[in-house]
Amino acid sequence: MTTPVAVKALAGYRIWIKFDDGVEGEIDLSDFAGRGVFTAWEDRDFFESVEVPDYDAIAWPGDMSLCSDMLYMRLTGKSVEEIFPDYQPMTTHV
Numbered sequence: 001m002t003t004p005v006a007v008k009a010l011a012g013y014r015i016w017i018k019f020d021d022g023v024e025g026e027i028d029l030s031d032f033a034g035r036g037v038f039t040a041w042e043d044r045d046f047f048e049s050v051e052v053p054d055y056d057a058i059a060w061p062g063d064m065s066l067c068s069d070m071l072y073m074r075l076t077g078k079s080v081e082e083i084f085p086d087y088q089p090m091t092t093h094v
Contacts, residue, residue: 001083004068007058009048013041017058017071025075029066037064 002019010016010026013033018024032038040060041047050060059065073083080087 001056001069002072003056004052004058004071007050007052009050013047015050015058017075019068019072019075023072023076027071027074032066040064 002021002023004017005020006016006018006024008016012028013030014026014028016024016026029041033041040062046060050058053059053065055065056068057065058068058071069083072078073080
C-alpha cells in the first residue's frame with residue numbers, strides 16, 4: 001500500500017495530500033467535520049496542524065488520525081479490491 005508523504009490543510013475542511021507513489025490531490029473531509037472527535041476541527045488552527053506522522057496515516061494533535069488507505073481510495077476512486085487484489089472478505093456462520 002502507499003504511504004502519505006505530505007499533507008496540507010486547505011479551506012473548507014479540505015486537504016491536499018501526496019502519496020509515495022506520486023498520486024496527489026485534494027480531498028474534501030467536510031463529511032467528518034463537526035462529528036465526534038472531529039468537532040476539534042472547528043478551531044481552524046487545529047485543523048491546519050495536520051501532519052504526516054511516522055505511521056501510515058495523517059494526524060492531528062491528541063492522537064486524532066485518518067487511515068491512509070481510506071484517503072487513497074477517496075482520492076483515486078479505487079475500490080478495496082483494486083488496491084488490495086488479494087483481499088478476501090471474511091465469511092462467518094451463525
